[in-house]
Amino acid sequence: MKRILTFGTYDLLHVGHVRLLKRAAALGSHLTVGVSSDELNISKKGRGPVYSTAERMEIIRSLNCVDHAFVEHSLEAKGDYIREHKADVLVMGDDWEGRFDIFKDLCEVVYLPRTEGISTTYLISSISENKKLAVGDV
Numbered sequence: 504m505k506r507i508l509t510f511g512t513y514d515l516l517h518v519g520h521v522r523l524l525k526r527a528a529a530l531g532s533h534l535t536v537g538v539s540s541d542e543l544n545i546s547k548k549g550r551g552p553v554y555s556t557a558e559r560m561e562i563i564r565s566l567n568c569v570d571h572a573f574v575e576h577s578l579e580a581k582g583d584y585i586r587e588h589k590a591d592v593l594v595m596g597d598d599w600e601g602r603f604d605i606f607k608d609l610c611e612v613v614y615l616p617r618t619e620g621i622s623t624t625y626l627i628s629s630i631s632e633n634k635k636l637a638v639g640d641v
């Protein structure tokens with residue numbers, strides 16, 4: 504069975520994250536998650552995560568669908584991570600569509616559709632504006 508690898512920040516874990524991870528896990532028999540470091544997020548998204556790397560790792564590792572998690576320190580090292588974790592399939596959300604096709608010589612590359620209407624960025628702005636999240640909207 505296939506070994507699956509995916510990457511992300513997974514800050515303020517939400518249903519879009521959980522659905523992505525469950526769908527990724529269902530593509531194989533072993534799911535590894537690269538959780539991006541605080542430093543990587545500051546360079547990638549221009550802000551640090553609300554939860555620290557250690558907290559995000561603990562949350563991701565607690566999910567039944569996740570078999571292994573490691574800290575992703577560099578965006579440029581994806582090829583090394585694919586080899587190191589012996590991934591058969593690299594799974595990314597379709598916000599990254601096409602961006603990882605360069606790794607198709609190392610493994611299968613699959614882009615899964617994002618869940619509409621939710622993101623960490625949206626949660627942060629909702630909380631800071633004190634908006635009520637309507638349950639069932641997602």
Ligand code: CTP
Nearest residue numbers: 511512513519520523596617618621622623624
């Ligand atoms: N994801 C998803 N559906 C969403 C949000 C995220 O499927 N609504 C997926 C992303 O495509 C990615 C993984 O979850 O594969 C981790 O995404 P991450 O960037 O950590 O979460 P976002 O909510 O997109 O964070 P931000 O708003 O900070 O960009």
